[in-house]
Amino acid sequence: MRPFSYQRATDPDAAVQALGAAAVASNPLTKAAAQPLAGGTTLIDLMKLDVMRPSAIVDINPLASDWSAIEPGGGALRLGALARMSEVAAHDEIQRSYPVIADSLKLAASAQLRNMATLGGNVMQRTRCSYFRDVSYDNCNKRNPGSGCAAMDGVNRMHAVLGISDQCIATYPGDFAQALIALDATVEIAGKAGRRNLPFAQLHKVPGNTPDIETSLQPGELISAFAIAGRWPRSVYLKARDRQSYEFALSSAAIALDVENGSIRDARVALGGVATVPWRAREAEALLKGQRFDEGLAQRAADAAFADARGRRHNSFKIELGKRVMARALQQAVTMEI
């Protein structure tokens, strides 16, 4: 690991100041010289791999007193960015009113990592693309813009089939983000210019021609909280993976439904493990709304969600798998007891 300076941020303004001071505006956030340290489960790992090379670490854990509240109530939810995954997953009211959130967190990583990792860090985690993580490969457009992509014709079984470009097919690896995008979450952001709010759907950026730019956060900005309107007791997170626990998704689906008298009034569908960013399947939602559920409808919605999917040599199976996971998750959401 390369040397770095370490400092503890005692309040949000100091954190933003410290991060902003070392930031170079033209750099993407992921290459900023100063990086915030929360749980450290991505950052320290990638620093050991020499993928991330910050010269300054700003430990924002002391901000937890301000930024870690779990606040359901009044038909809405606010989650502090420094709340730990395990705390949110175990929270009674989250399990009751937002099962898609509780399950997306519970089914991720291991108990140890969930005790460490924060919600803010979780949504900012980097791809698990093995070529991105191994610096002995020069050709990674995400690490070295313009260098090419070793995954395109390499071992790409884990890679994305949606939201891809000819520059990058790296999968967004997280689970919780699918719940957030499905529930139309808002991201609260602290920065030098003050606070701003951003729809969660605008946080992550598809790779396009700039796979090194992963989010719309600027250097010096920090996520302070996530906010969700409404309660979503009829919601599920279904995750298919190579082993039953402690593994990233091959394919996952976050579903939230509002069903009245057998008719789907509102449907939210997000897909994980198959796309370069947290993926909202709005075409599928449009097909579901106003309909009565049956297997044929689930199939049509899944076909619509994957209409633009493109597989490569090793990952084409994800298209069929993704449809089946989505259809099964819909079935579970419709039939669950609430």
Added chain:
Amino acid sequence: MPVDVTLRVNGKDKRLQLDARTTVLDALREHLKLTGSKKGCDHGQCGACTVLIGDRRVVSCLTLALAAEGQEITTIEGLATDDRLHPMQQAFVDNDAFQCGYCTPGQIMSAIACVKEGHANSDADIREYMSGNICRCAAYPNIVAAVKQAAPEIMKG
């Protein structure tokens, strides 16, 4: 440049001078000679380095020592009292819950937290909540048995 840091390990304050890059795992093993916590993958994937910080189990290989200052760190060396093993240690012996033993300190630390979190109520629960500790000898059935044996005693306190 080394930085002064005081780590509280197994109830005792330890004053150290550490490079900022030092993880809790390396501070324990290389500076405090507490080699019970093991370095397997060094990337948070195997669980061999699991320790408790406060009452939370964490992987010490991804925890910076400087960030752990002021918090109570408990390692495998801090479990036994006098000549008496901790109930989870005794349960691992009783159930032959290891072969080579390399993952065992991490398994035991993780298992204690697993019980205290309330996640040891069934075999399925134990398997799910112990999945962050890999055992390449595959002693898993005996590990589950050990956790089940120790759980009531630990919950009694």
